[in-house]
Amino acid sequence: MIFVSPQSLxxxxxxxxxxxxxxxxIDEGDFYDWIKYILTYLNVSSYCPQMAIMELRNKKAALxxxxxxxxxxxxxxxxxxxxxxHLIGGSIITIEKExxxxxxxxxxxxxxxxxxxxNTKYFVEGSNxxxxxxxxxxxxxxxxxxxxxxxxxxxxxxxxxxxFISRNSKTITTNFDGWFMFMYYGFPVExxxxxxxxxxxxxxxxxxxxxxxxxxxxxxxxxxxxxxxERRLAAVTNxxxxxxxxxxLWVQTPSFQTLLNLGHRRRSLLDKYQLNTxxxx
Numbered sequence: 001m002i003f004v005s006p007q008s009l010x011x012x013x014x015x016x017x018x019x020x021x022x023x024x025x026i027d028e029g030d031f032y033d034w035i036k037y038i039l040t041y042l043n044v045s046s047y048c049p050q051m052a053i054m055e056l057r058n059k060k061a062a063l064x065x066x067x068x069x070x071x072x073x074x075x076x077x078x079x080x081x082x083x084x085x086h087l088i089g090g091s092i093i094t095i096e097k098e099x100x101x102x103x104x105x106x107x108x109x110x111x112x113x114x115x116x117x118x119n120t121k122y123f124v125e126g127s128n129x130x131x132x133x134x135x136x137x138x139x140x141x142x143x144x145x146x147x148x149x150x151x152x153x154x155x156x157x158x159x160x161x162x163x164f165i166s167r168n169s170k171t172i173t174t175n176f177d178g179w180f181m182f183m184y185y186g187f188p189v190e191x192x193x194x195x196x197x198x199x200x201x202x203x204x205x206x207x208x209x210x211x212x213x214x215x216x217x218x219x220x221x222x223x224x225x226x227x228x229x230e231r232r233l234a235a236v237t238n239x240x241x242x243x244x245x246x247x248x249l250w251v252q253t254p255s256f257q258t259l260l261n262l263g264h265r266r267r268s269l270l271d272k273y274q275l276n277t278x279x280x281x
C-alpha cells in the first residue's frame with residue numbers, strides 16, 4: 001500500500017472552509033491525533049521500525065509521538081563526548097552508514113538483500129555523543145498488551161532495570177537515570193508537516209477529510225467561535241457518516257486486504273536488526 005503526504009487533503013479542508021480559514025479559525029494543532037485516530041479505527045496504518053535515543057531526566061523521557069508498539073528497550077553507556085553540547089531528551093538519532101554488498105535503496109520500511117551488510121554508528125542529533133554496550137532491559141508487566149509487539153525482546157529480559165510506557169501521559173518511565181534506546185514500531189510520518197502519512201486511496205482520504213471538518217466545526221460550536229454552525233455541522237456529520245461507511249466497506253474488500261497485509265508485513269522487519277547481529281536499520 002502506498003502512503004502519501006496529507007498536505008493536499010489539508011489544503012482541500014481549508015478550501016472547503018475558506019471563509020473560516022480567512023478569519024484564522026482553523027487550527028491544525030489536533031490534526032495529528034485526528035488523522036491517526038481514523039487510520040487506527042479503520043486499521044489501515046502501516047508500521048515502520050523506529051528508534052529513538054533519549055536522556056532520562058528524573059527517570060522519565062517523552063514517548064515518541066508516532067509510537068504504536070514497543071519492540072525493545074536498552075540502557076546505553078556513553079563512551080565519547082566532545083565539547084559541551086547540550087543534549088535534549090527524546091531526540092531522534094542521526095545515522096552514519098557504511099554499506100557493502102548488494103544493497104537496494106534502504107529505508108526503515110524496506111527489506112535488505114541477504115548479502116547486504118550495514119555497519120552503523122549512532123549519534124544523538126545535534127550532539128557529539130556516542131554510545132556502546134547496549135543492555136536489554138525489562139518491560140514492565142503493567143504495560144497494556146495492546147501496546148506491545150508479539151515478539152517484543154524486552155518481555156524476555158531478566159534485567160532488574162525496567163521501563164513503563166504511558167500513552168495518556170505520553171511518557172516512558174524507568175527505574176534508573178541515564179541514556180535509553182527505545183526500539184518501536186511507529187506510524188509513518190510525513191517529514192514536511194510532521195503529520196501521519198495517509199493511504200493513497202480516495203475513499204479513505206474522503207473519510208479523513210470529512211472527519212477533520214467535523215471535528216473542527218465541533219470545536220467551533222463548543223467554543224462559540226463561529227455563528228450559524230448547527231445546520232452546517234449537521235450536514236458535514238451526515239456526509240462523514242456516509243464516507244466512513246464507504247471506507248469501512250472498502251477496507252474489507254479482498255483487494256484492499258491484500259495491500260494491507262503487504263503493509264503489515266513490515267512489522268516483522270525488526271527481527272533481523274537485533275543489536276547483536278551488527279545489522280541495524
